[in-house]
Amino acid sequence: LGQIKKQFGYKIITDIHESYQAPSIAKVADVIQIPAFLCRQTDLIVAVAKTDRIVNIKKGQFMNPADMQHSVLKAIKTRGGTQVNYEQSQKYNVWLTERGSSFGYGNLVVDMRSLVIMRHFAPVIFDATHSVQMPGAAGGKSGGDSSFVPYLARAAAAVGVDGFFMETHLNPKEALSDGPNMVQTDALIPLVAQLEALGNFVK
Structure with a gap:
């Protein structure tokens, strides 16, 4: 590190x-x-x-x-x-x-x-990627459904939070851990822009 x-x-x-x-x-x-x-x-x-x-x-x-x-x-x-x-x-x-x-x-x-x-x-x-985790659902390790990450993150932004945590990977299928709930890197920046806009609107 x-x-x-x-x-x-x-x-x-x-x-x-x-x-x-x-x-x-x-x-x-x-x-x-x-x-x-x-x-x-x-x-x-x-x-x-x-x-x-x-x-x-x-x-x-x-x-x-x-x-x-x-x-x-x-x-x-x-x-x-x-x-x-x-x-x-x-x-x-x-x-x-x-x-x-x-x-x-x-x-x-x-x-x-x-x-x-x-x-x-x-x-x-708000930890948007671990929130879509499915503990133990992938045969002894955690699964997940990353398709829900943008929806939950936008909902949290609308409620009002101080920051977001999201795991990202160029190819989540190759990630050594938490791949099923990760945001693909090329989708991260547009999502962050949406969250920033929602946060500013709420403020």
Whole structure:
């Protein structure tokens, strides 16, 4: 990741899985992301919050969006704050990401109310590609249906969010991970333009 950043000048966001990794990741990443299944893991959130990097906590597929304020508070308290609200989360660089909720077996659904609820206490990023994931639907790995990405992303833009996360690939069928829910690269720029226009209209 350090080589990629140096060569291309990209900002870097990456997951963390163990608390001890935080100092090393902070040397390279601009945003350190708490994976959805670890969003309540106190020691992990605290370890990331002790760095000077943006903390991005992905909402667990099993979580009530309102309960994510407790994860946000763990990060804010570590950084010297005392309360959870949008302004405090902005000040202490703590984000939340919506990536869908479990809906039966092998499927996710996005409740757009979740974006509104969580945005009361933190900037919200909408993960448009993981939200169309179908966990375990591809024979031991996740499947997905990328055809729904533009619709969900435009809906999130109309509701109002602070940013988007989307995985892209020149040829998603050749991707080593998450290919079925990726946006093909040549379709990404037009979609981003639409989302920007919708976001400006909503504002």
